[in-house]
Amino acid sequence: MVRKITDGLFSSIYFWVSVFILLCFFMAAWYVNNSVKKEAAVRADVMTTNVALGSIQIIVDMLDDYDKNLSLIKVLLEDNDEKDALQKIIEKIRALDPSISDITLEPLSKGQKYSSGVWREIYDKDNQLFFKFSLAVNQNERLCLLVNLLDFHKRVSESPIPSSAYITIINKGIYLYHPNEKKIGSAIRTQDMEYEKHLLSNPKDTIINTKSDYLDLPVYSYYKLHSSDNEQWLFTAHLPDLSISESIQKTANDFLVVSLLAIFSFLMVFGLGIYRWRKEAVRRRQIEQENMNLLLKSEQHKQTMISTELERLKSGLNPHFLFNSLGSLRVLISKDAEVAKYFAITLSNLYRYMLKQENQNIVTLVEELEFTENYINLQKIRFANKIVTEITLSEEILAYRILPISLQLLVENCIKHTKISDSEPLYIRIYAEGEFIVVANNYNPREQDDDYSGKGIDNLIKRYSILTKTKCTFKIQDGYYFAKIPLLS
Incomplete structure (x- = not known):
């Protein structure tokens, strides 16, 4: 019975078709497995090379920056031979790069010749090692730039270098750079000395699997020889050996078993992820919209508050000005009716200007100066020749802006708080100083009235504080009172 079943099984066409398919399946699996293994090895080398070269190039670029600095100084020296100009250039470069210890101009040694490129060497000074970059500027002198190895280490460590490798620089058996600053200037391992000797005789990029004494892990070590005009430094990029080839090979062996399950699981997770992502995106969009609405309302409220505060402060100026002007008019009426009439007409024009600026937060300086x-002309009518003014403002300054009724307020304070007589006239000078308008007068103060409140100056200071961070200043110096208000662009 068993024999019949076996004979029937082996004689069945479907059995042999199944065997053939199974063999093809395993042959395909074997082929895929070997292809993946080879591809993994190639990709690991390519990845190591790309990451290593990228990381090494970042350090090389940092070193090249010093070459560029020397070349820049040389060009500037050729245009300007003054020593103080050189010192200013050096100070600017050192301020931009704190790793630079010194930049000096030194004489060339007798018989010493330099090419047009930068000469690099390791320099020992006071038991400290430096990179020394030299560039001949003429037949007798060279520019020398010193970079302390520890300062260079600090520059590299503080730089945002996106890399999964750590770099070392070796020259003549010592570390010029190492992520562990304690190893800088110390001797390298024996095996690295052998690699250095080999690469100096055969300058070809090399990848070696070894163990890192820094990470205490297996690593890929990428060795690259970098040559300058006179030096050959060995750069090494160390990447952790993540056993990519073995991992990919194991994945290939398990692929046939888990492929369908993985695809099904992936589709389910992907579908669920898309659903949750869309749901989260909608929720975030709603939150962002709500936040934008809140920010908009907050900004509108802030602008309303600023506008309200400005209007409140400005409203305190008009009665103050009108009160003082009417006082002056009252005095003139009793003296000269015609002059008082002219005074009243001019005063109405001035008040028309004030009403015109009611809804403006700033005005041009030329408008405010005319006002x-x-x-001042009205006050000169009142005080005859007891007020002397000097206004020195350029056309360029007149294009700036200031607060309305601010310059007039400062002049009014000069008149209001200064003793004025034939023997002691009031001198008022209006001029620009930097980004300020200055109103200066001879300091001869009256006795302060009981009703003096200082409201005008207080309002002026508050108005400026809303529109700019630059502060108004008031001071007494050398017998003069100086009031300074900022110009607005």
Whole structure:
């Protein structure tokens, strides 16, 4: 019975088709397995090479920056031979790169010749090692730039270098750079000395599997010889050996068993992820919209508050100005009716300007100056020749802006708080100083009135504090009172 079943099985066409398919399946698996293994090895080398070269190039670029600095100084020296100019250039470069210890101009040694390129060497000074970059500027002198190896280590460690490798620089059996700063200037391992000797005689990039004494892990070590005009430094990039080839090979062996399950699981996870992502995106969009609405409302509220505060402060100026002007008019009426009439007409024009600026937060300096000059003319009518003014403002300054009724307020304070007589006239000078308008007058103060409140100056300071961080200043110096208000762009 068993024999019949066996004979029937072996004689069945479906059995042999199944065997053939199974053999093809295993042959395909074997082929894929070997292909993946080879591809893994190639990709591991390519990845190691790309990461290593990228990391090494970053360090090389940092070293090349010093070459560029020397070349820049040389060009500037050729244009300007003054020593103080050189010192200023050096100070700027050192401020930009704190790793530079010194930049000096030294004489060439007798019989010493340099090419047009930068000469690199290791320099020992006071038991400290330095990179020394030299560049001949003429037949007798060279520029020398010193970089302490520890300062260079600090520059590299503080730089945002996106790399999964750590770099070492070797020259003549010592570490010029190592991520462990304690090893800088110390002797390298014996095996690295052998690699250095080999690469100096056969300058070809090399990848070696070894164990890192820094990470205490197996690593890929990529050795690259970097040559300058006179030096050959061995750069090494060390990448952790993540056993990529073995991992990929094992994955290939298990692929046939788990492929369908993996695809099914992937589709389910992917579908679920898409669903949750879309749901989260909608939720975030709603939150962002709500936040934007809140920010918009907050900004609108802030602008409303600023506008309200400005209007409140400005409202305190008009009664203050009108009160003082009417006082002056009252005095003039009793003296000269015609002059008082002119005074009243001019005052109405001034007040029309004030009403015109009611809804403006800033005005041009030329508008405010014209208003102030009219005000001064009225006060000169009142005080005859007891007020002397000097205004020195350029056309360029007149294009700036200031707060309305600010310049007039400062002039009014000069008149209000200074003793004015034939023997002691009031001298007022208006001029620009940097980004300020200055109103200066001879300091001869009256006795302060009981009703003096300082409201005008306080309002002026508050108005400026809303629109700019630059502060108004008021001081007494050398017998003069100086009031300075900022110019606005």
